Amino acid sequence: MVKTLDKVDAVVVGSGWAGGIAAAELTKKGYKVVGLERGKAQKREDFVGAKDELRYDVRKLMFQELNKETLTIRNTLDETATPNRSNDTNAINGTATGGSGVHWNGMVYRWLPTDFEMHTKTVEKYGEKIIPKDMQLQDWGITYDELEKYYDQFEKTAGISGEPDPLRPGQRSDDYPTPPMKETDIIRTFTKAAKELGYHPYRIASANISETYTNPDGETINGCVYCAFCEAFGCDFGAKADPIATVLATAHKSGNYELRNNSYAVRIIHENGKAVGIKYVDTETGEEFIQPADIVVVAGFTFTNTRLMLLSEIGKPYNPKDGTGVIGSHLTAHQRNLTHTRVRGFFDEKKFNRYAGTGALGVTMDDFNVEQLDHTKLDFLHGFCLRTSQRGDRPITNNHVPAGVPSWGKEFKDKSIFYANRRIDVQQQNGALAWRENYMDLDPTYTDIFGDPLLRVTSKFHDQDRNIVRYAHQRGKELLEQMGADHINIPEITEETEFDKTSLSDHTGGGVVMGDNPETSAVNNYSQVWDMDNLFVVGASSFPLMGSSNPTATVGALAYRAAEGMIKFLENGGGQLVKKEETAKV
């Protein structure tokens, strides 16, 4: 028996940054919002005394409970996909109040103007022929300049600490709300080498913030104490900008927000082209409910967003064979076994305080971003940032040794201990572009605890994906040589390096993508579904590509834009917020 509840103004699936921003903005305007969160309730008190590497960083306590639902993975259309069974293999995203935003690192980047007009700018600069067959480039239907004020809004909500990128003058309407974090020996070493090579390093903008700050909604975030239990952990000092400390607090303060935990959304209910509400299961009692609302907001991250659209039969599923349809298309990611591989430098004579740090403490540079490179001379499109960060190395998960040393036994033990604090890593983060046969649909075999099909991911690496990483590794190696590293490990990227169950990360986008044309996109630039005016699908699911840095500032900016659209929609009594452009692109 499904029980239908009283209607509210908006129901929001997810309490992460995307859902939290929507909830805060709507409730501030007086709208009644119900949030549905599959995970448990959590608050800062839960993080006090939680400096336990095994529980959080190894057993991944804050990550999705795969015994309820997971993804299945395969490389090609003719293969049978198998499930990612354990967070040991790959822990991708969060669950519980605040979503992944609670245990993120907090590196905050704005994406590049080119990202939002990737097709137009590429063709303008190089002509159509530079785009490989089967690569899908698409504009977002919004430009960087139009998004800038929403980036600014996100940075102010989160109190971000940073300094401007010297290679991007004139792209900011205001300074970061707080100054950069403290500088460490590792940061100084990288910065010096990068400058000697003629590059333009600057400090990674950080959501672990440099001094206590009160945001425009009146929420206070404390100054970070550099405790080194940041990524994969909740902050016990209230010093990491997360949804709990900011947007969810603002929503609750309004008196208009009710967050229901242990509430698993299973369908978007719709009738005659209008969303009616969300059907969900209370996982503590097994009861099923429908929460009706004037507007329905789905902000459960890329996978849930795509899966709910497919399960609810909204929009046309993407067909990789002929490229028609949209739901499930443009799957892109910063892949752990490719994009996220690092060049590691080992120093025989120099020890750094690697055990200390914060999630976003580091230095980065944009000298190889898509706008700086001449792609006629390269075997890939897009570009990358190069950086080093000091997150605080914890001992179970950091046992790196120079190449050639075995991974266990006498020599391993000796060298892993010797080099524990004698290391600097250079990491690239490169743009990832969409390919025709990389997509998501529903799995024919495996189901979740409710009996619904799992989401199936089909994806393969292409030469370009490998080439850009190989090129970036060489630049990383040059930097480490300049720093004086005695041994440098360069990850081997061969033809055998392939997409697998370890690949996907919390930087995965696509499935419900944004654009200016309903033929090739699912949502408009307000994250409003083209075919269903009162349904908004918000988050990285709307990215037609993955830019060359971390995604959350862009998720946040798009969420502020979406919230503005929702308010317009409610104020004006409905309708499409963007005129459909009929000229078919791409």
Added chain:
Amino acid sequence: MADNNSNNPKNTNEVTDPGRRSFVKNTGIAVGGVAGGALLGGLFSSRSKNDSNSNTAADKGSGKEKRYEEARMYFTRIADFAILEQAVERIFPEDDNGPGAIELGVPYYIDKQLAGPYGSNVGDYRQGPFIGSKAAASDSSLDRGQIFINGLRTMDAESQKRFDTNFVKATEDQQLEIMTDFADDKVEVKGISSKGFFNLLRSTTLEGAYCDPLYGGNRDMKGWKMKEYPGAIASYAHMIEEDQFVKMDQVSLTDYQPK
């Protein structure tokens, strides 16, 4: 292993220095490596005959505190546990840096983990069919506890086959040879690739060496001390800008968490 000795009447009166570096040599003593798992006190491997010191605080009769938490929760056969002790010590041996896996409590750490939700894959997706690669332990239809039993017993069988002796009594080089073949995925294990088992063995060994001591590994924070890792420190704000290495005292969650 040292903890086995607390069951071993032959060793109970020995007083030893817990910091002794040569302890690793004793780790072959593993009680009852032979079938039946009887407590055959004094059944030492060839390597340990010359040096029968033991070295836990627990078993010395030296007035030191007994470690009541060091009894087996998961492993039923002492023989399996003895193989585990040898295997983890080969992965993380005692050396000039400090204690090896046994002295750090790794075997009991693993035993406790396998007895709990991790050992029976409670948090994992377990719907069949279990098809495709068994490269990772979590892709196996066996749970982690069963993987350990099959893996350890296959190591023993391999030793019998190759060297006509059980794994515990094989020489260190023979043990290393078998383990290398496991790591290189060259051995058949029922329900799991040998590499999948080995990787699980390796990762749980490192966990036991470096986890917070609350889990029974990293005994007396000796793993952290070797690595100059401070543990649960509230704040590094005062020293994060230093350009010299700063050595700090270790803090465990027992001391860090509010009580």
